Amino acid sequence: MKRKAWKNWIITIVILGLTFGISLVLEYRFDIKELIATLFVFAVFLISLLTEGYIYGVCGAIFSTVAVNYAFTFPFFKLNFTIPVNFMSAAIMITVAILTSMLTTKIKVHEVWKIEGEKERMRANLLRAVSHDLRTPLTTIYGFSETLYEKGDSLSEEQKRKMLKGIKEDAQWLIRMVENLLSITKIDADQVRLNKMPIVLDELIDSVVVKFKKRYPEQKIDIDIPGEMIMIPMDAILIEQVIGNILENAVQHATGMTRLSLKVFLLSDQAIFEIEDDGCGIASERIEHIFDGSYSMEAETADANKRNAGIGLSVCASIVKAHGGDIRVENKKSGGAVFRFSLTTENCENE
Numbered sequence: 001m002k003r004k005a006w007k008n009w010i011i012t013i014v015i016l017g018l019t020f021g022i023s024l025v026l027e028y029r030f031d032i033k034e035l036i037a038t039l040f041v042f043a044v045f046l047i048s049l050l051t052e053g054y055i056y057g058v059c060g061a062i063f064s065t066v067a068v069n070y071a072f073t074f075p076f077f078k079l080n081f082t083i084p085v086n087f088m089s090a091a092i093m094i095t096v097a098i099l100t101s102m103l104t105t106k107i108k109v110h111e112v113w114k115i116e117g118e119k120e121r122m123r124a125n126l127l128r129a130v131s132h133d134l135r136t137p138l139t140t141i142y143g144f145s146e147t148l149y150e151k152g153d154s155l156s157e158e159q160k161r162k163m164l165k166g167i168k169e170d171a172q173w174l175i176r177m178v179e180n181l182l183s184i185t186k187i188d189a190d191q192v193r194l195n196k197m198p199i200v201l202d203e204l205i206d207s208v209v210v211k212f213k214k215r216y217p218e219q220k221i222d223i224d225i226p227g228e229m230i231m232i233p234m235d236a237i238l239i240e241q242v243i244g245n246i247l248e249n250a251v252q253h254a255t256g257m258t259r260l261s262l263k264v265f266l267l268s269d270q271a272i273f274e275i276e277d278d279g280c281g282i283a284s285e286r287i288e289h290i291f292d293g294s295y296s297m298e299a300e301t302a303d304a305n306k307r308n309a310g311i312g313l314s315v316c317a318s319i320v321k322a323h324g325g326d327i328r329v330e331n332k333k334s335g336g337a338v339f340r341f342s343l344t345t346e347n348c349e350n351e
Contacts, residue, residue, distance in 0.1 A: 008051040011056070015043050015046050015060070018043075019040055020067055023036045023039055023040070023067075037072075041092065041096055043064060044100075045096055048096070048101045053101065054101040054102075134177070137173055137174055141166075144163040144166055144167050147163065148163055195235045195237075200230070201225055201229075201264060202225065204232075204236060205264070208247075209223070212247050220260070221262055222262070223261075223263075225263070230266070231345070232271050232344075234323060235319075238323075239343070241319065242316045243262070245313065246275045247260065249312055249313060249339075250275065250279065253279075254278075254280060257279035257336070258278055263276070269346050271345050275339045278336040281335060282331055284331075287330070290329060316339075320342075326342050
């Protein structure tokens, strides 16, 4: 709150100072008096538009009235409020300040409501997606564990091993789902302060690849990163989650994929991450909403490998935006899709 108040006062003082200086030049250098009152009215309008609340605009209107009366109205450098035009100027400026502040306040309140409405819509989409996605693994875990408990003696070792493997895989998936949900809800509620530190790009990519290979040992990833050492300020755990989610999304959903690549390159002060596949691409109706957690339930199958795209990519978008970056996806003309997100490479000492 104090920071906002200081910011608003600085805006008010700067605008009034510039207006007063310009008015002095117009009055004593160019002998133009007619525009001075209008200039101060415009200054009051700007202050009311750029600051929050009523106090700054009203204070600006009072200062402007006094300034016009003192420095730009005869007798100069003396206050004289007996002249009717001065009362009219004061009334106009204060009215402009109040009306503009009312309008901007209503607009800001409307924007807050709009943002809250969007958050509620996203939460509803996430809830529907979670309800849909949790059903299959929980059913599998319950069914296999019940079978092992009640009929374990009549099952072969191979059957037991397959069931235990299924329980393990679905349990791992549920853990990742919970991690994703915790990340997106905490960031969305501003409860997480990013632990941003300069991270060596090579080390980040190595960590991502090692974790990915543990789950998908057969899937090859083509890596293309700059040869020199690059430091990027980030919360490494969360950015690893972003890259891992996008890679996993390709494995699960890019039907017909034969090539998966991860490329990083520098563009000005931005590090651009690209995850590309040559699979089936993404349906055009899905691309627009792919990062907000909403997707067609009817289009999903009961296959355990066809889950969690909506939740995982929602997490990716939230994490990248929390870092001040941007994330996009597009289909390639040659087939497949490419996910692209950016992170700033500037120093983060003040983060």
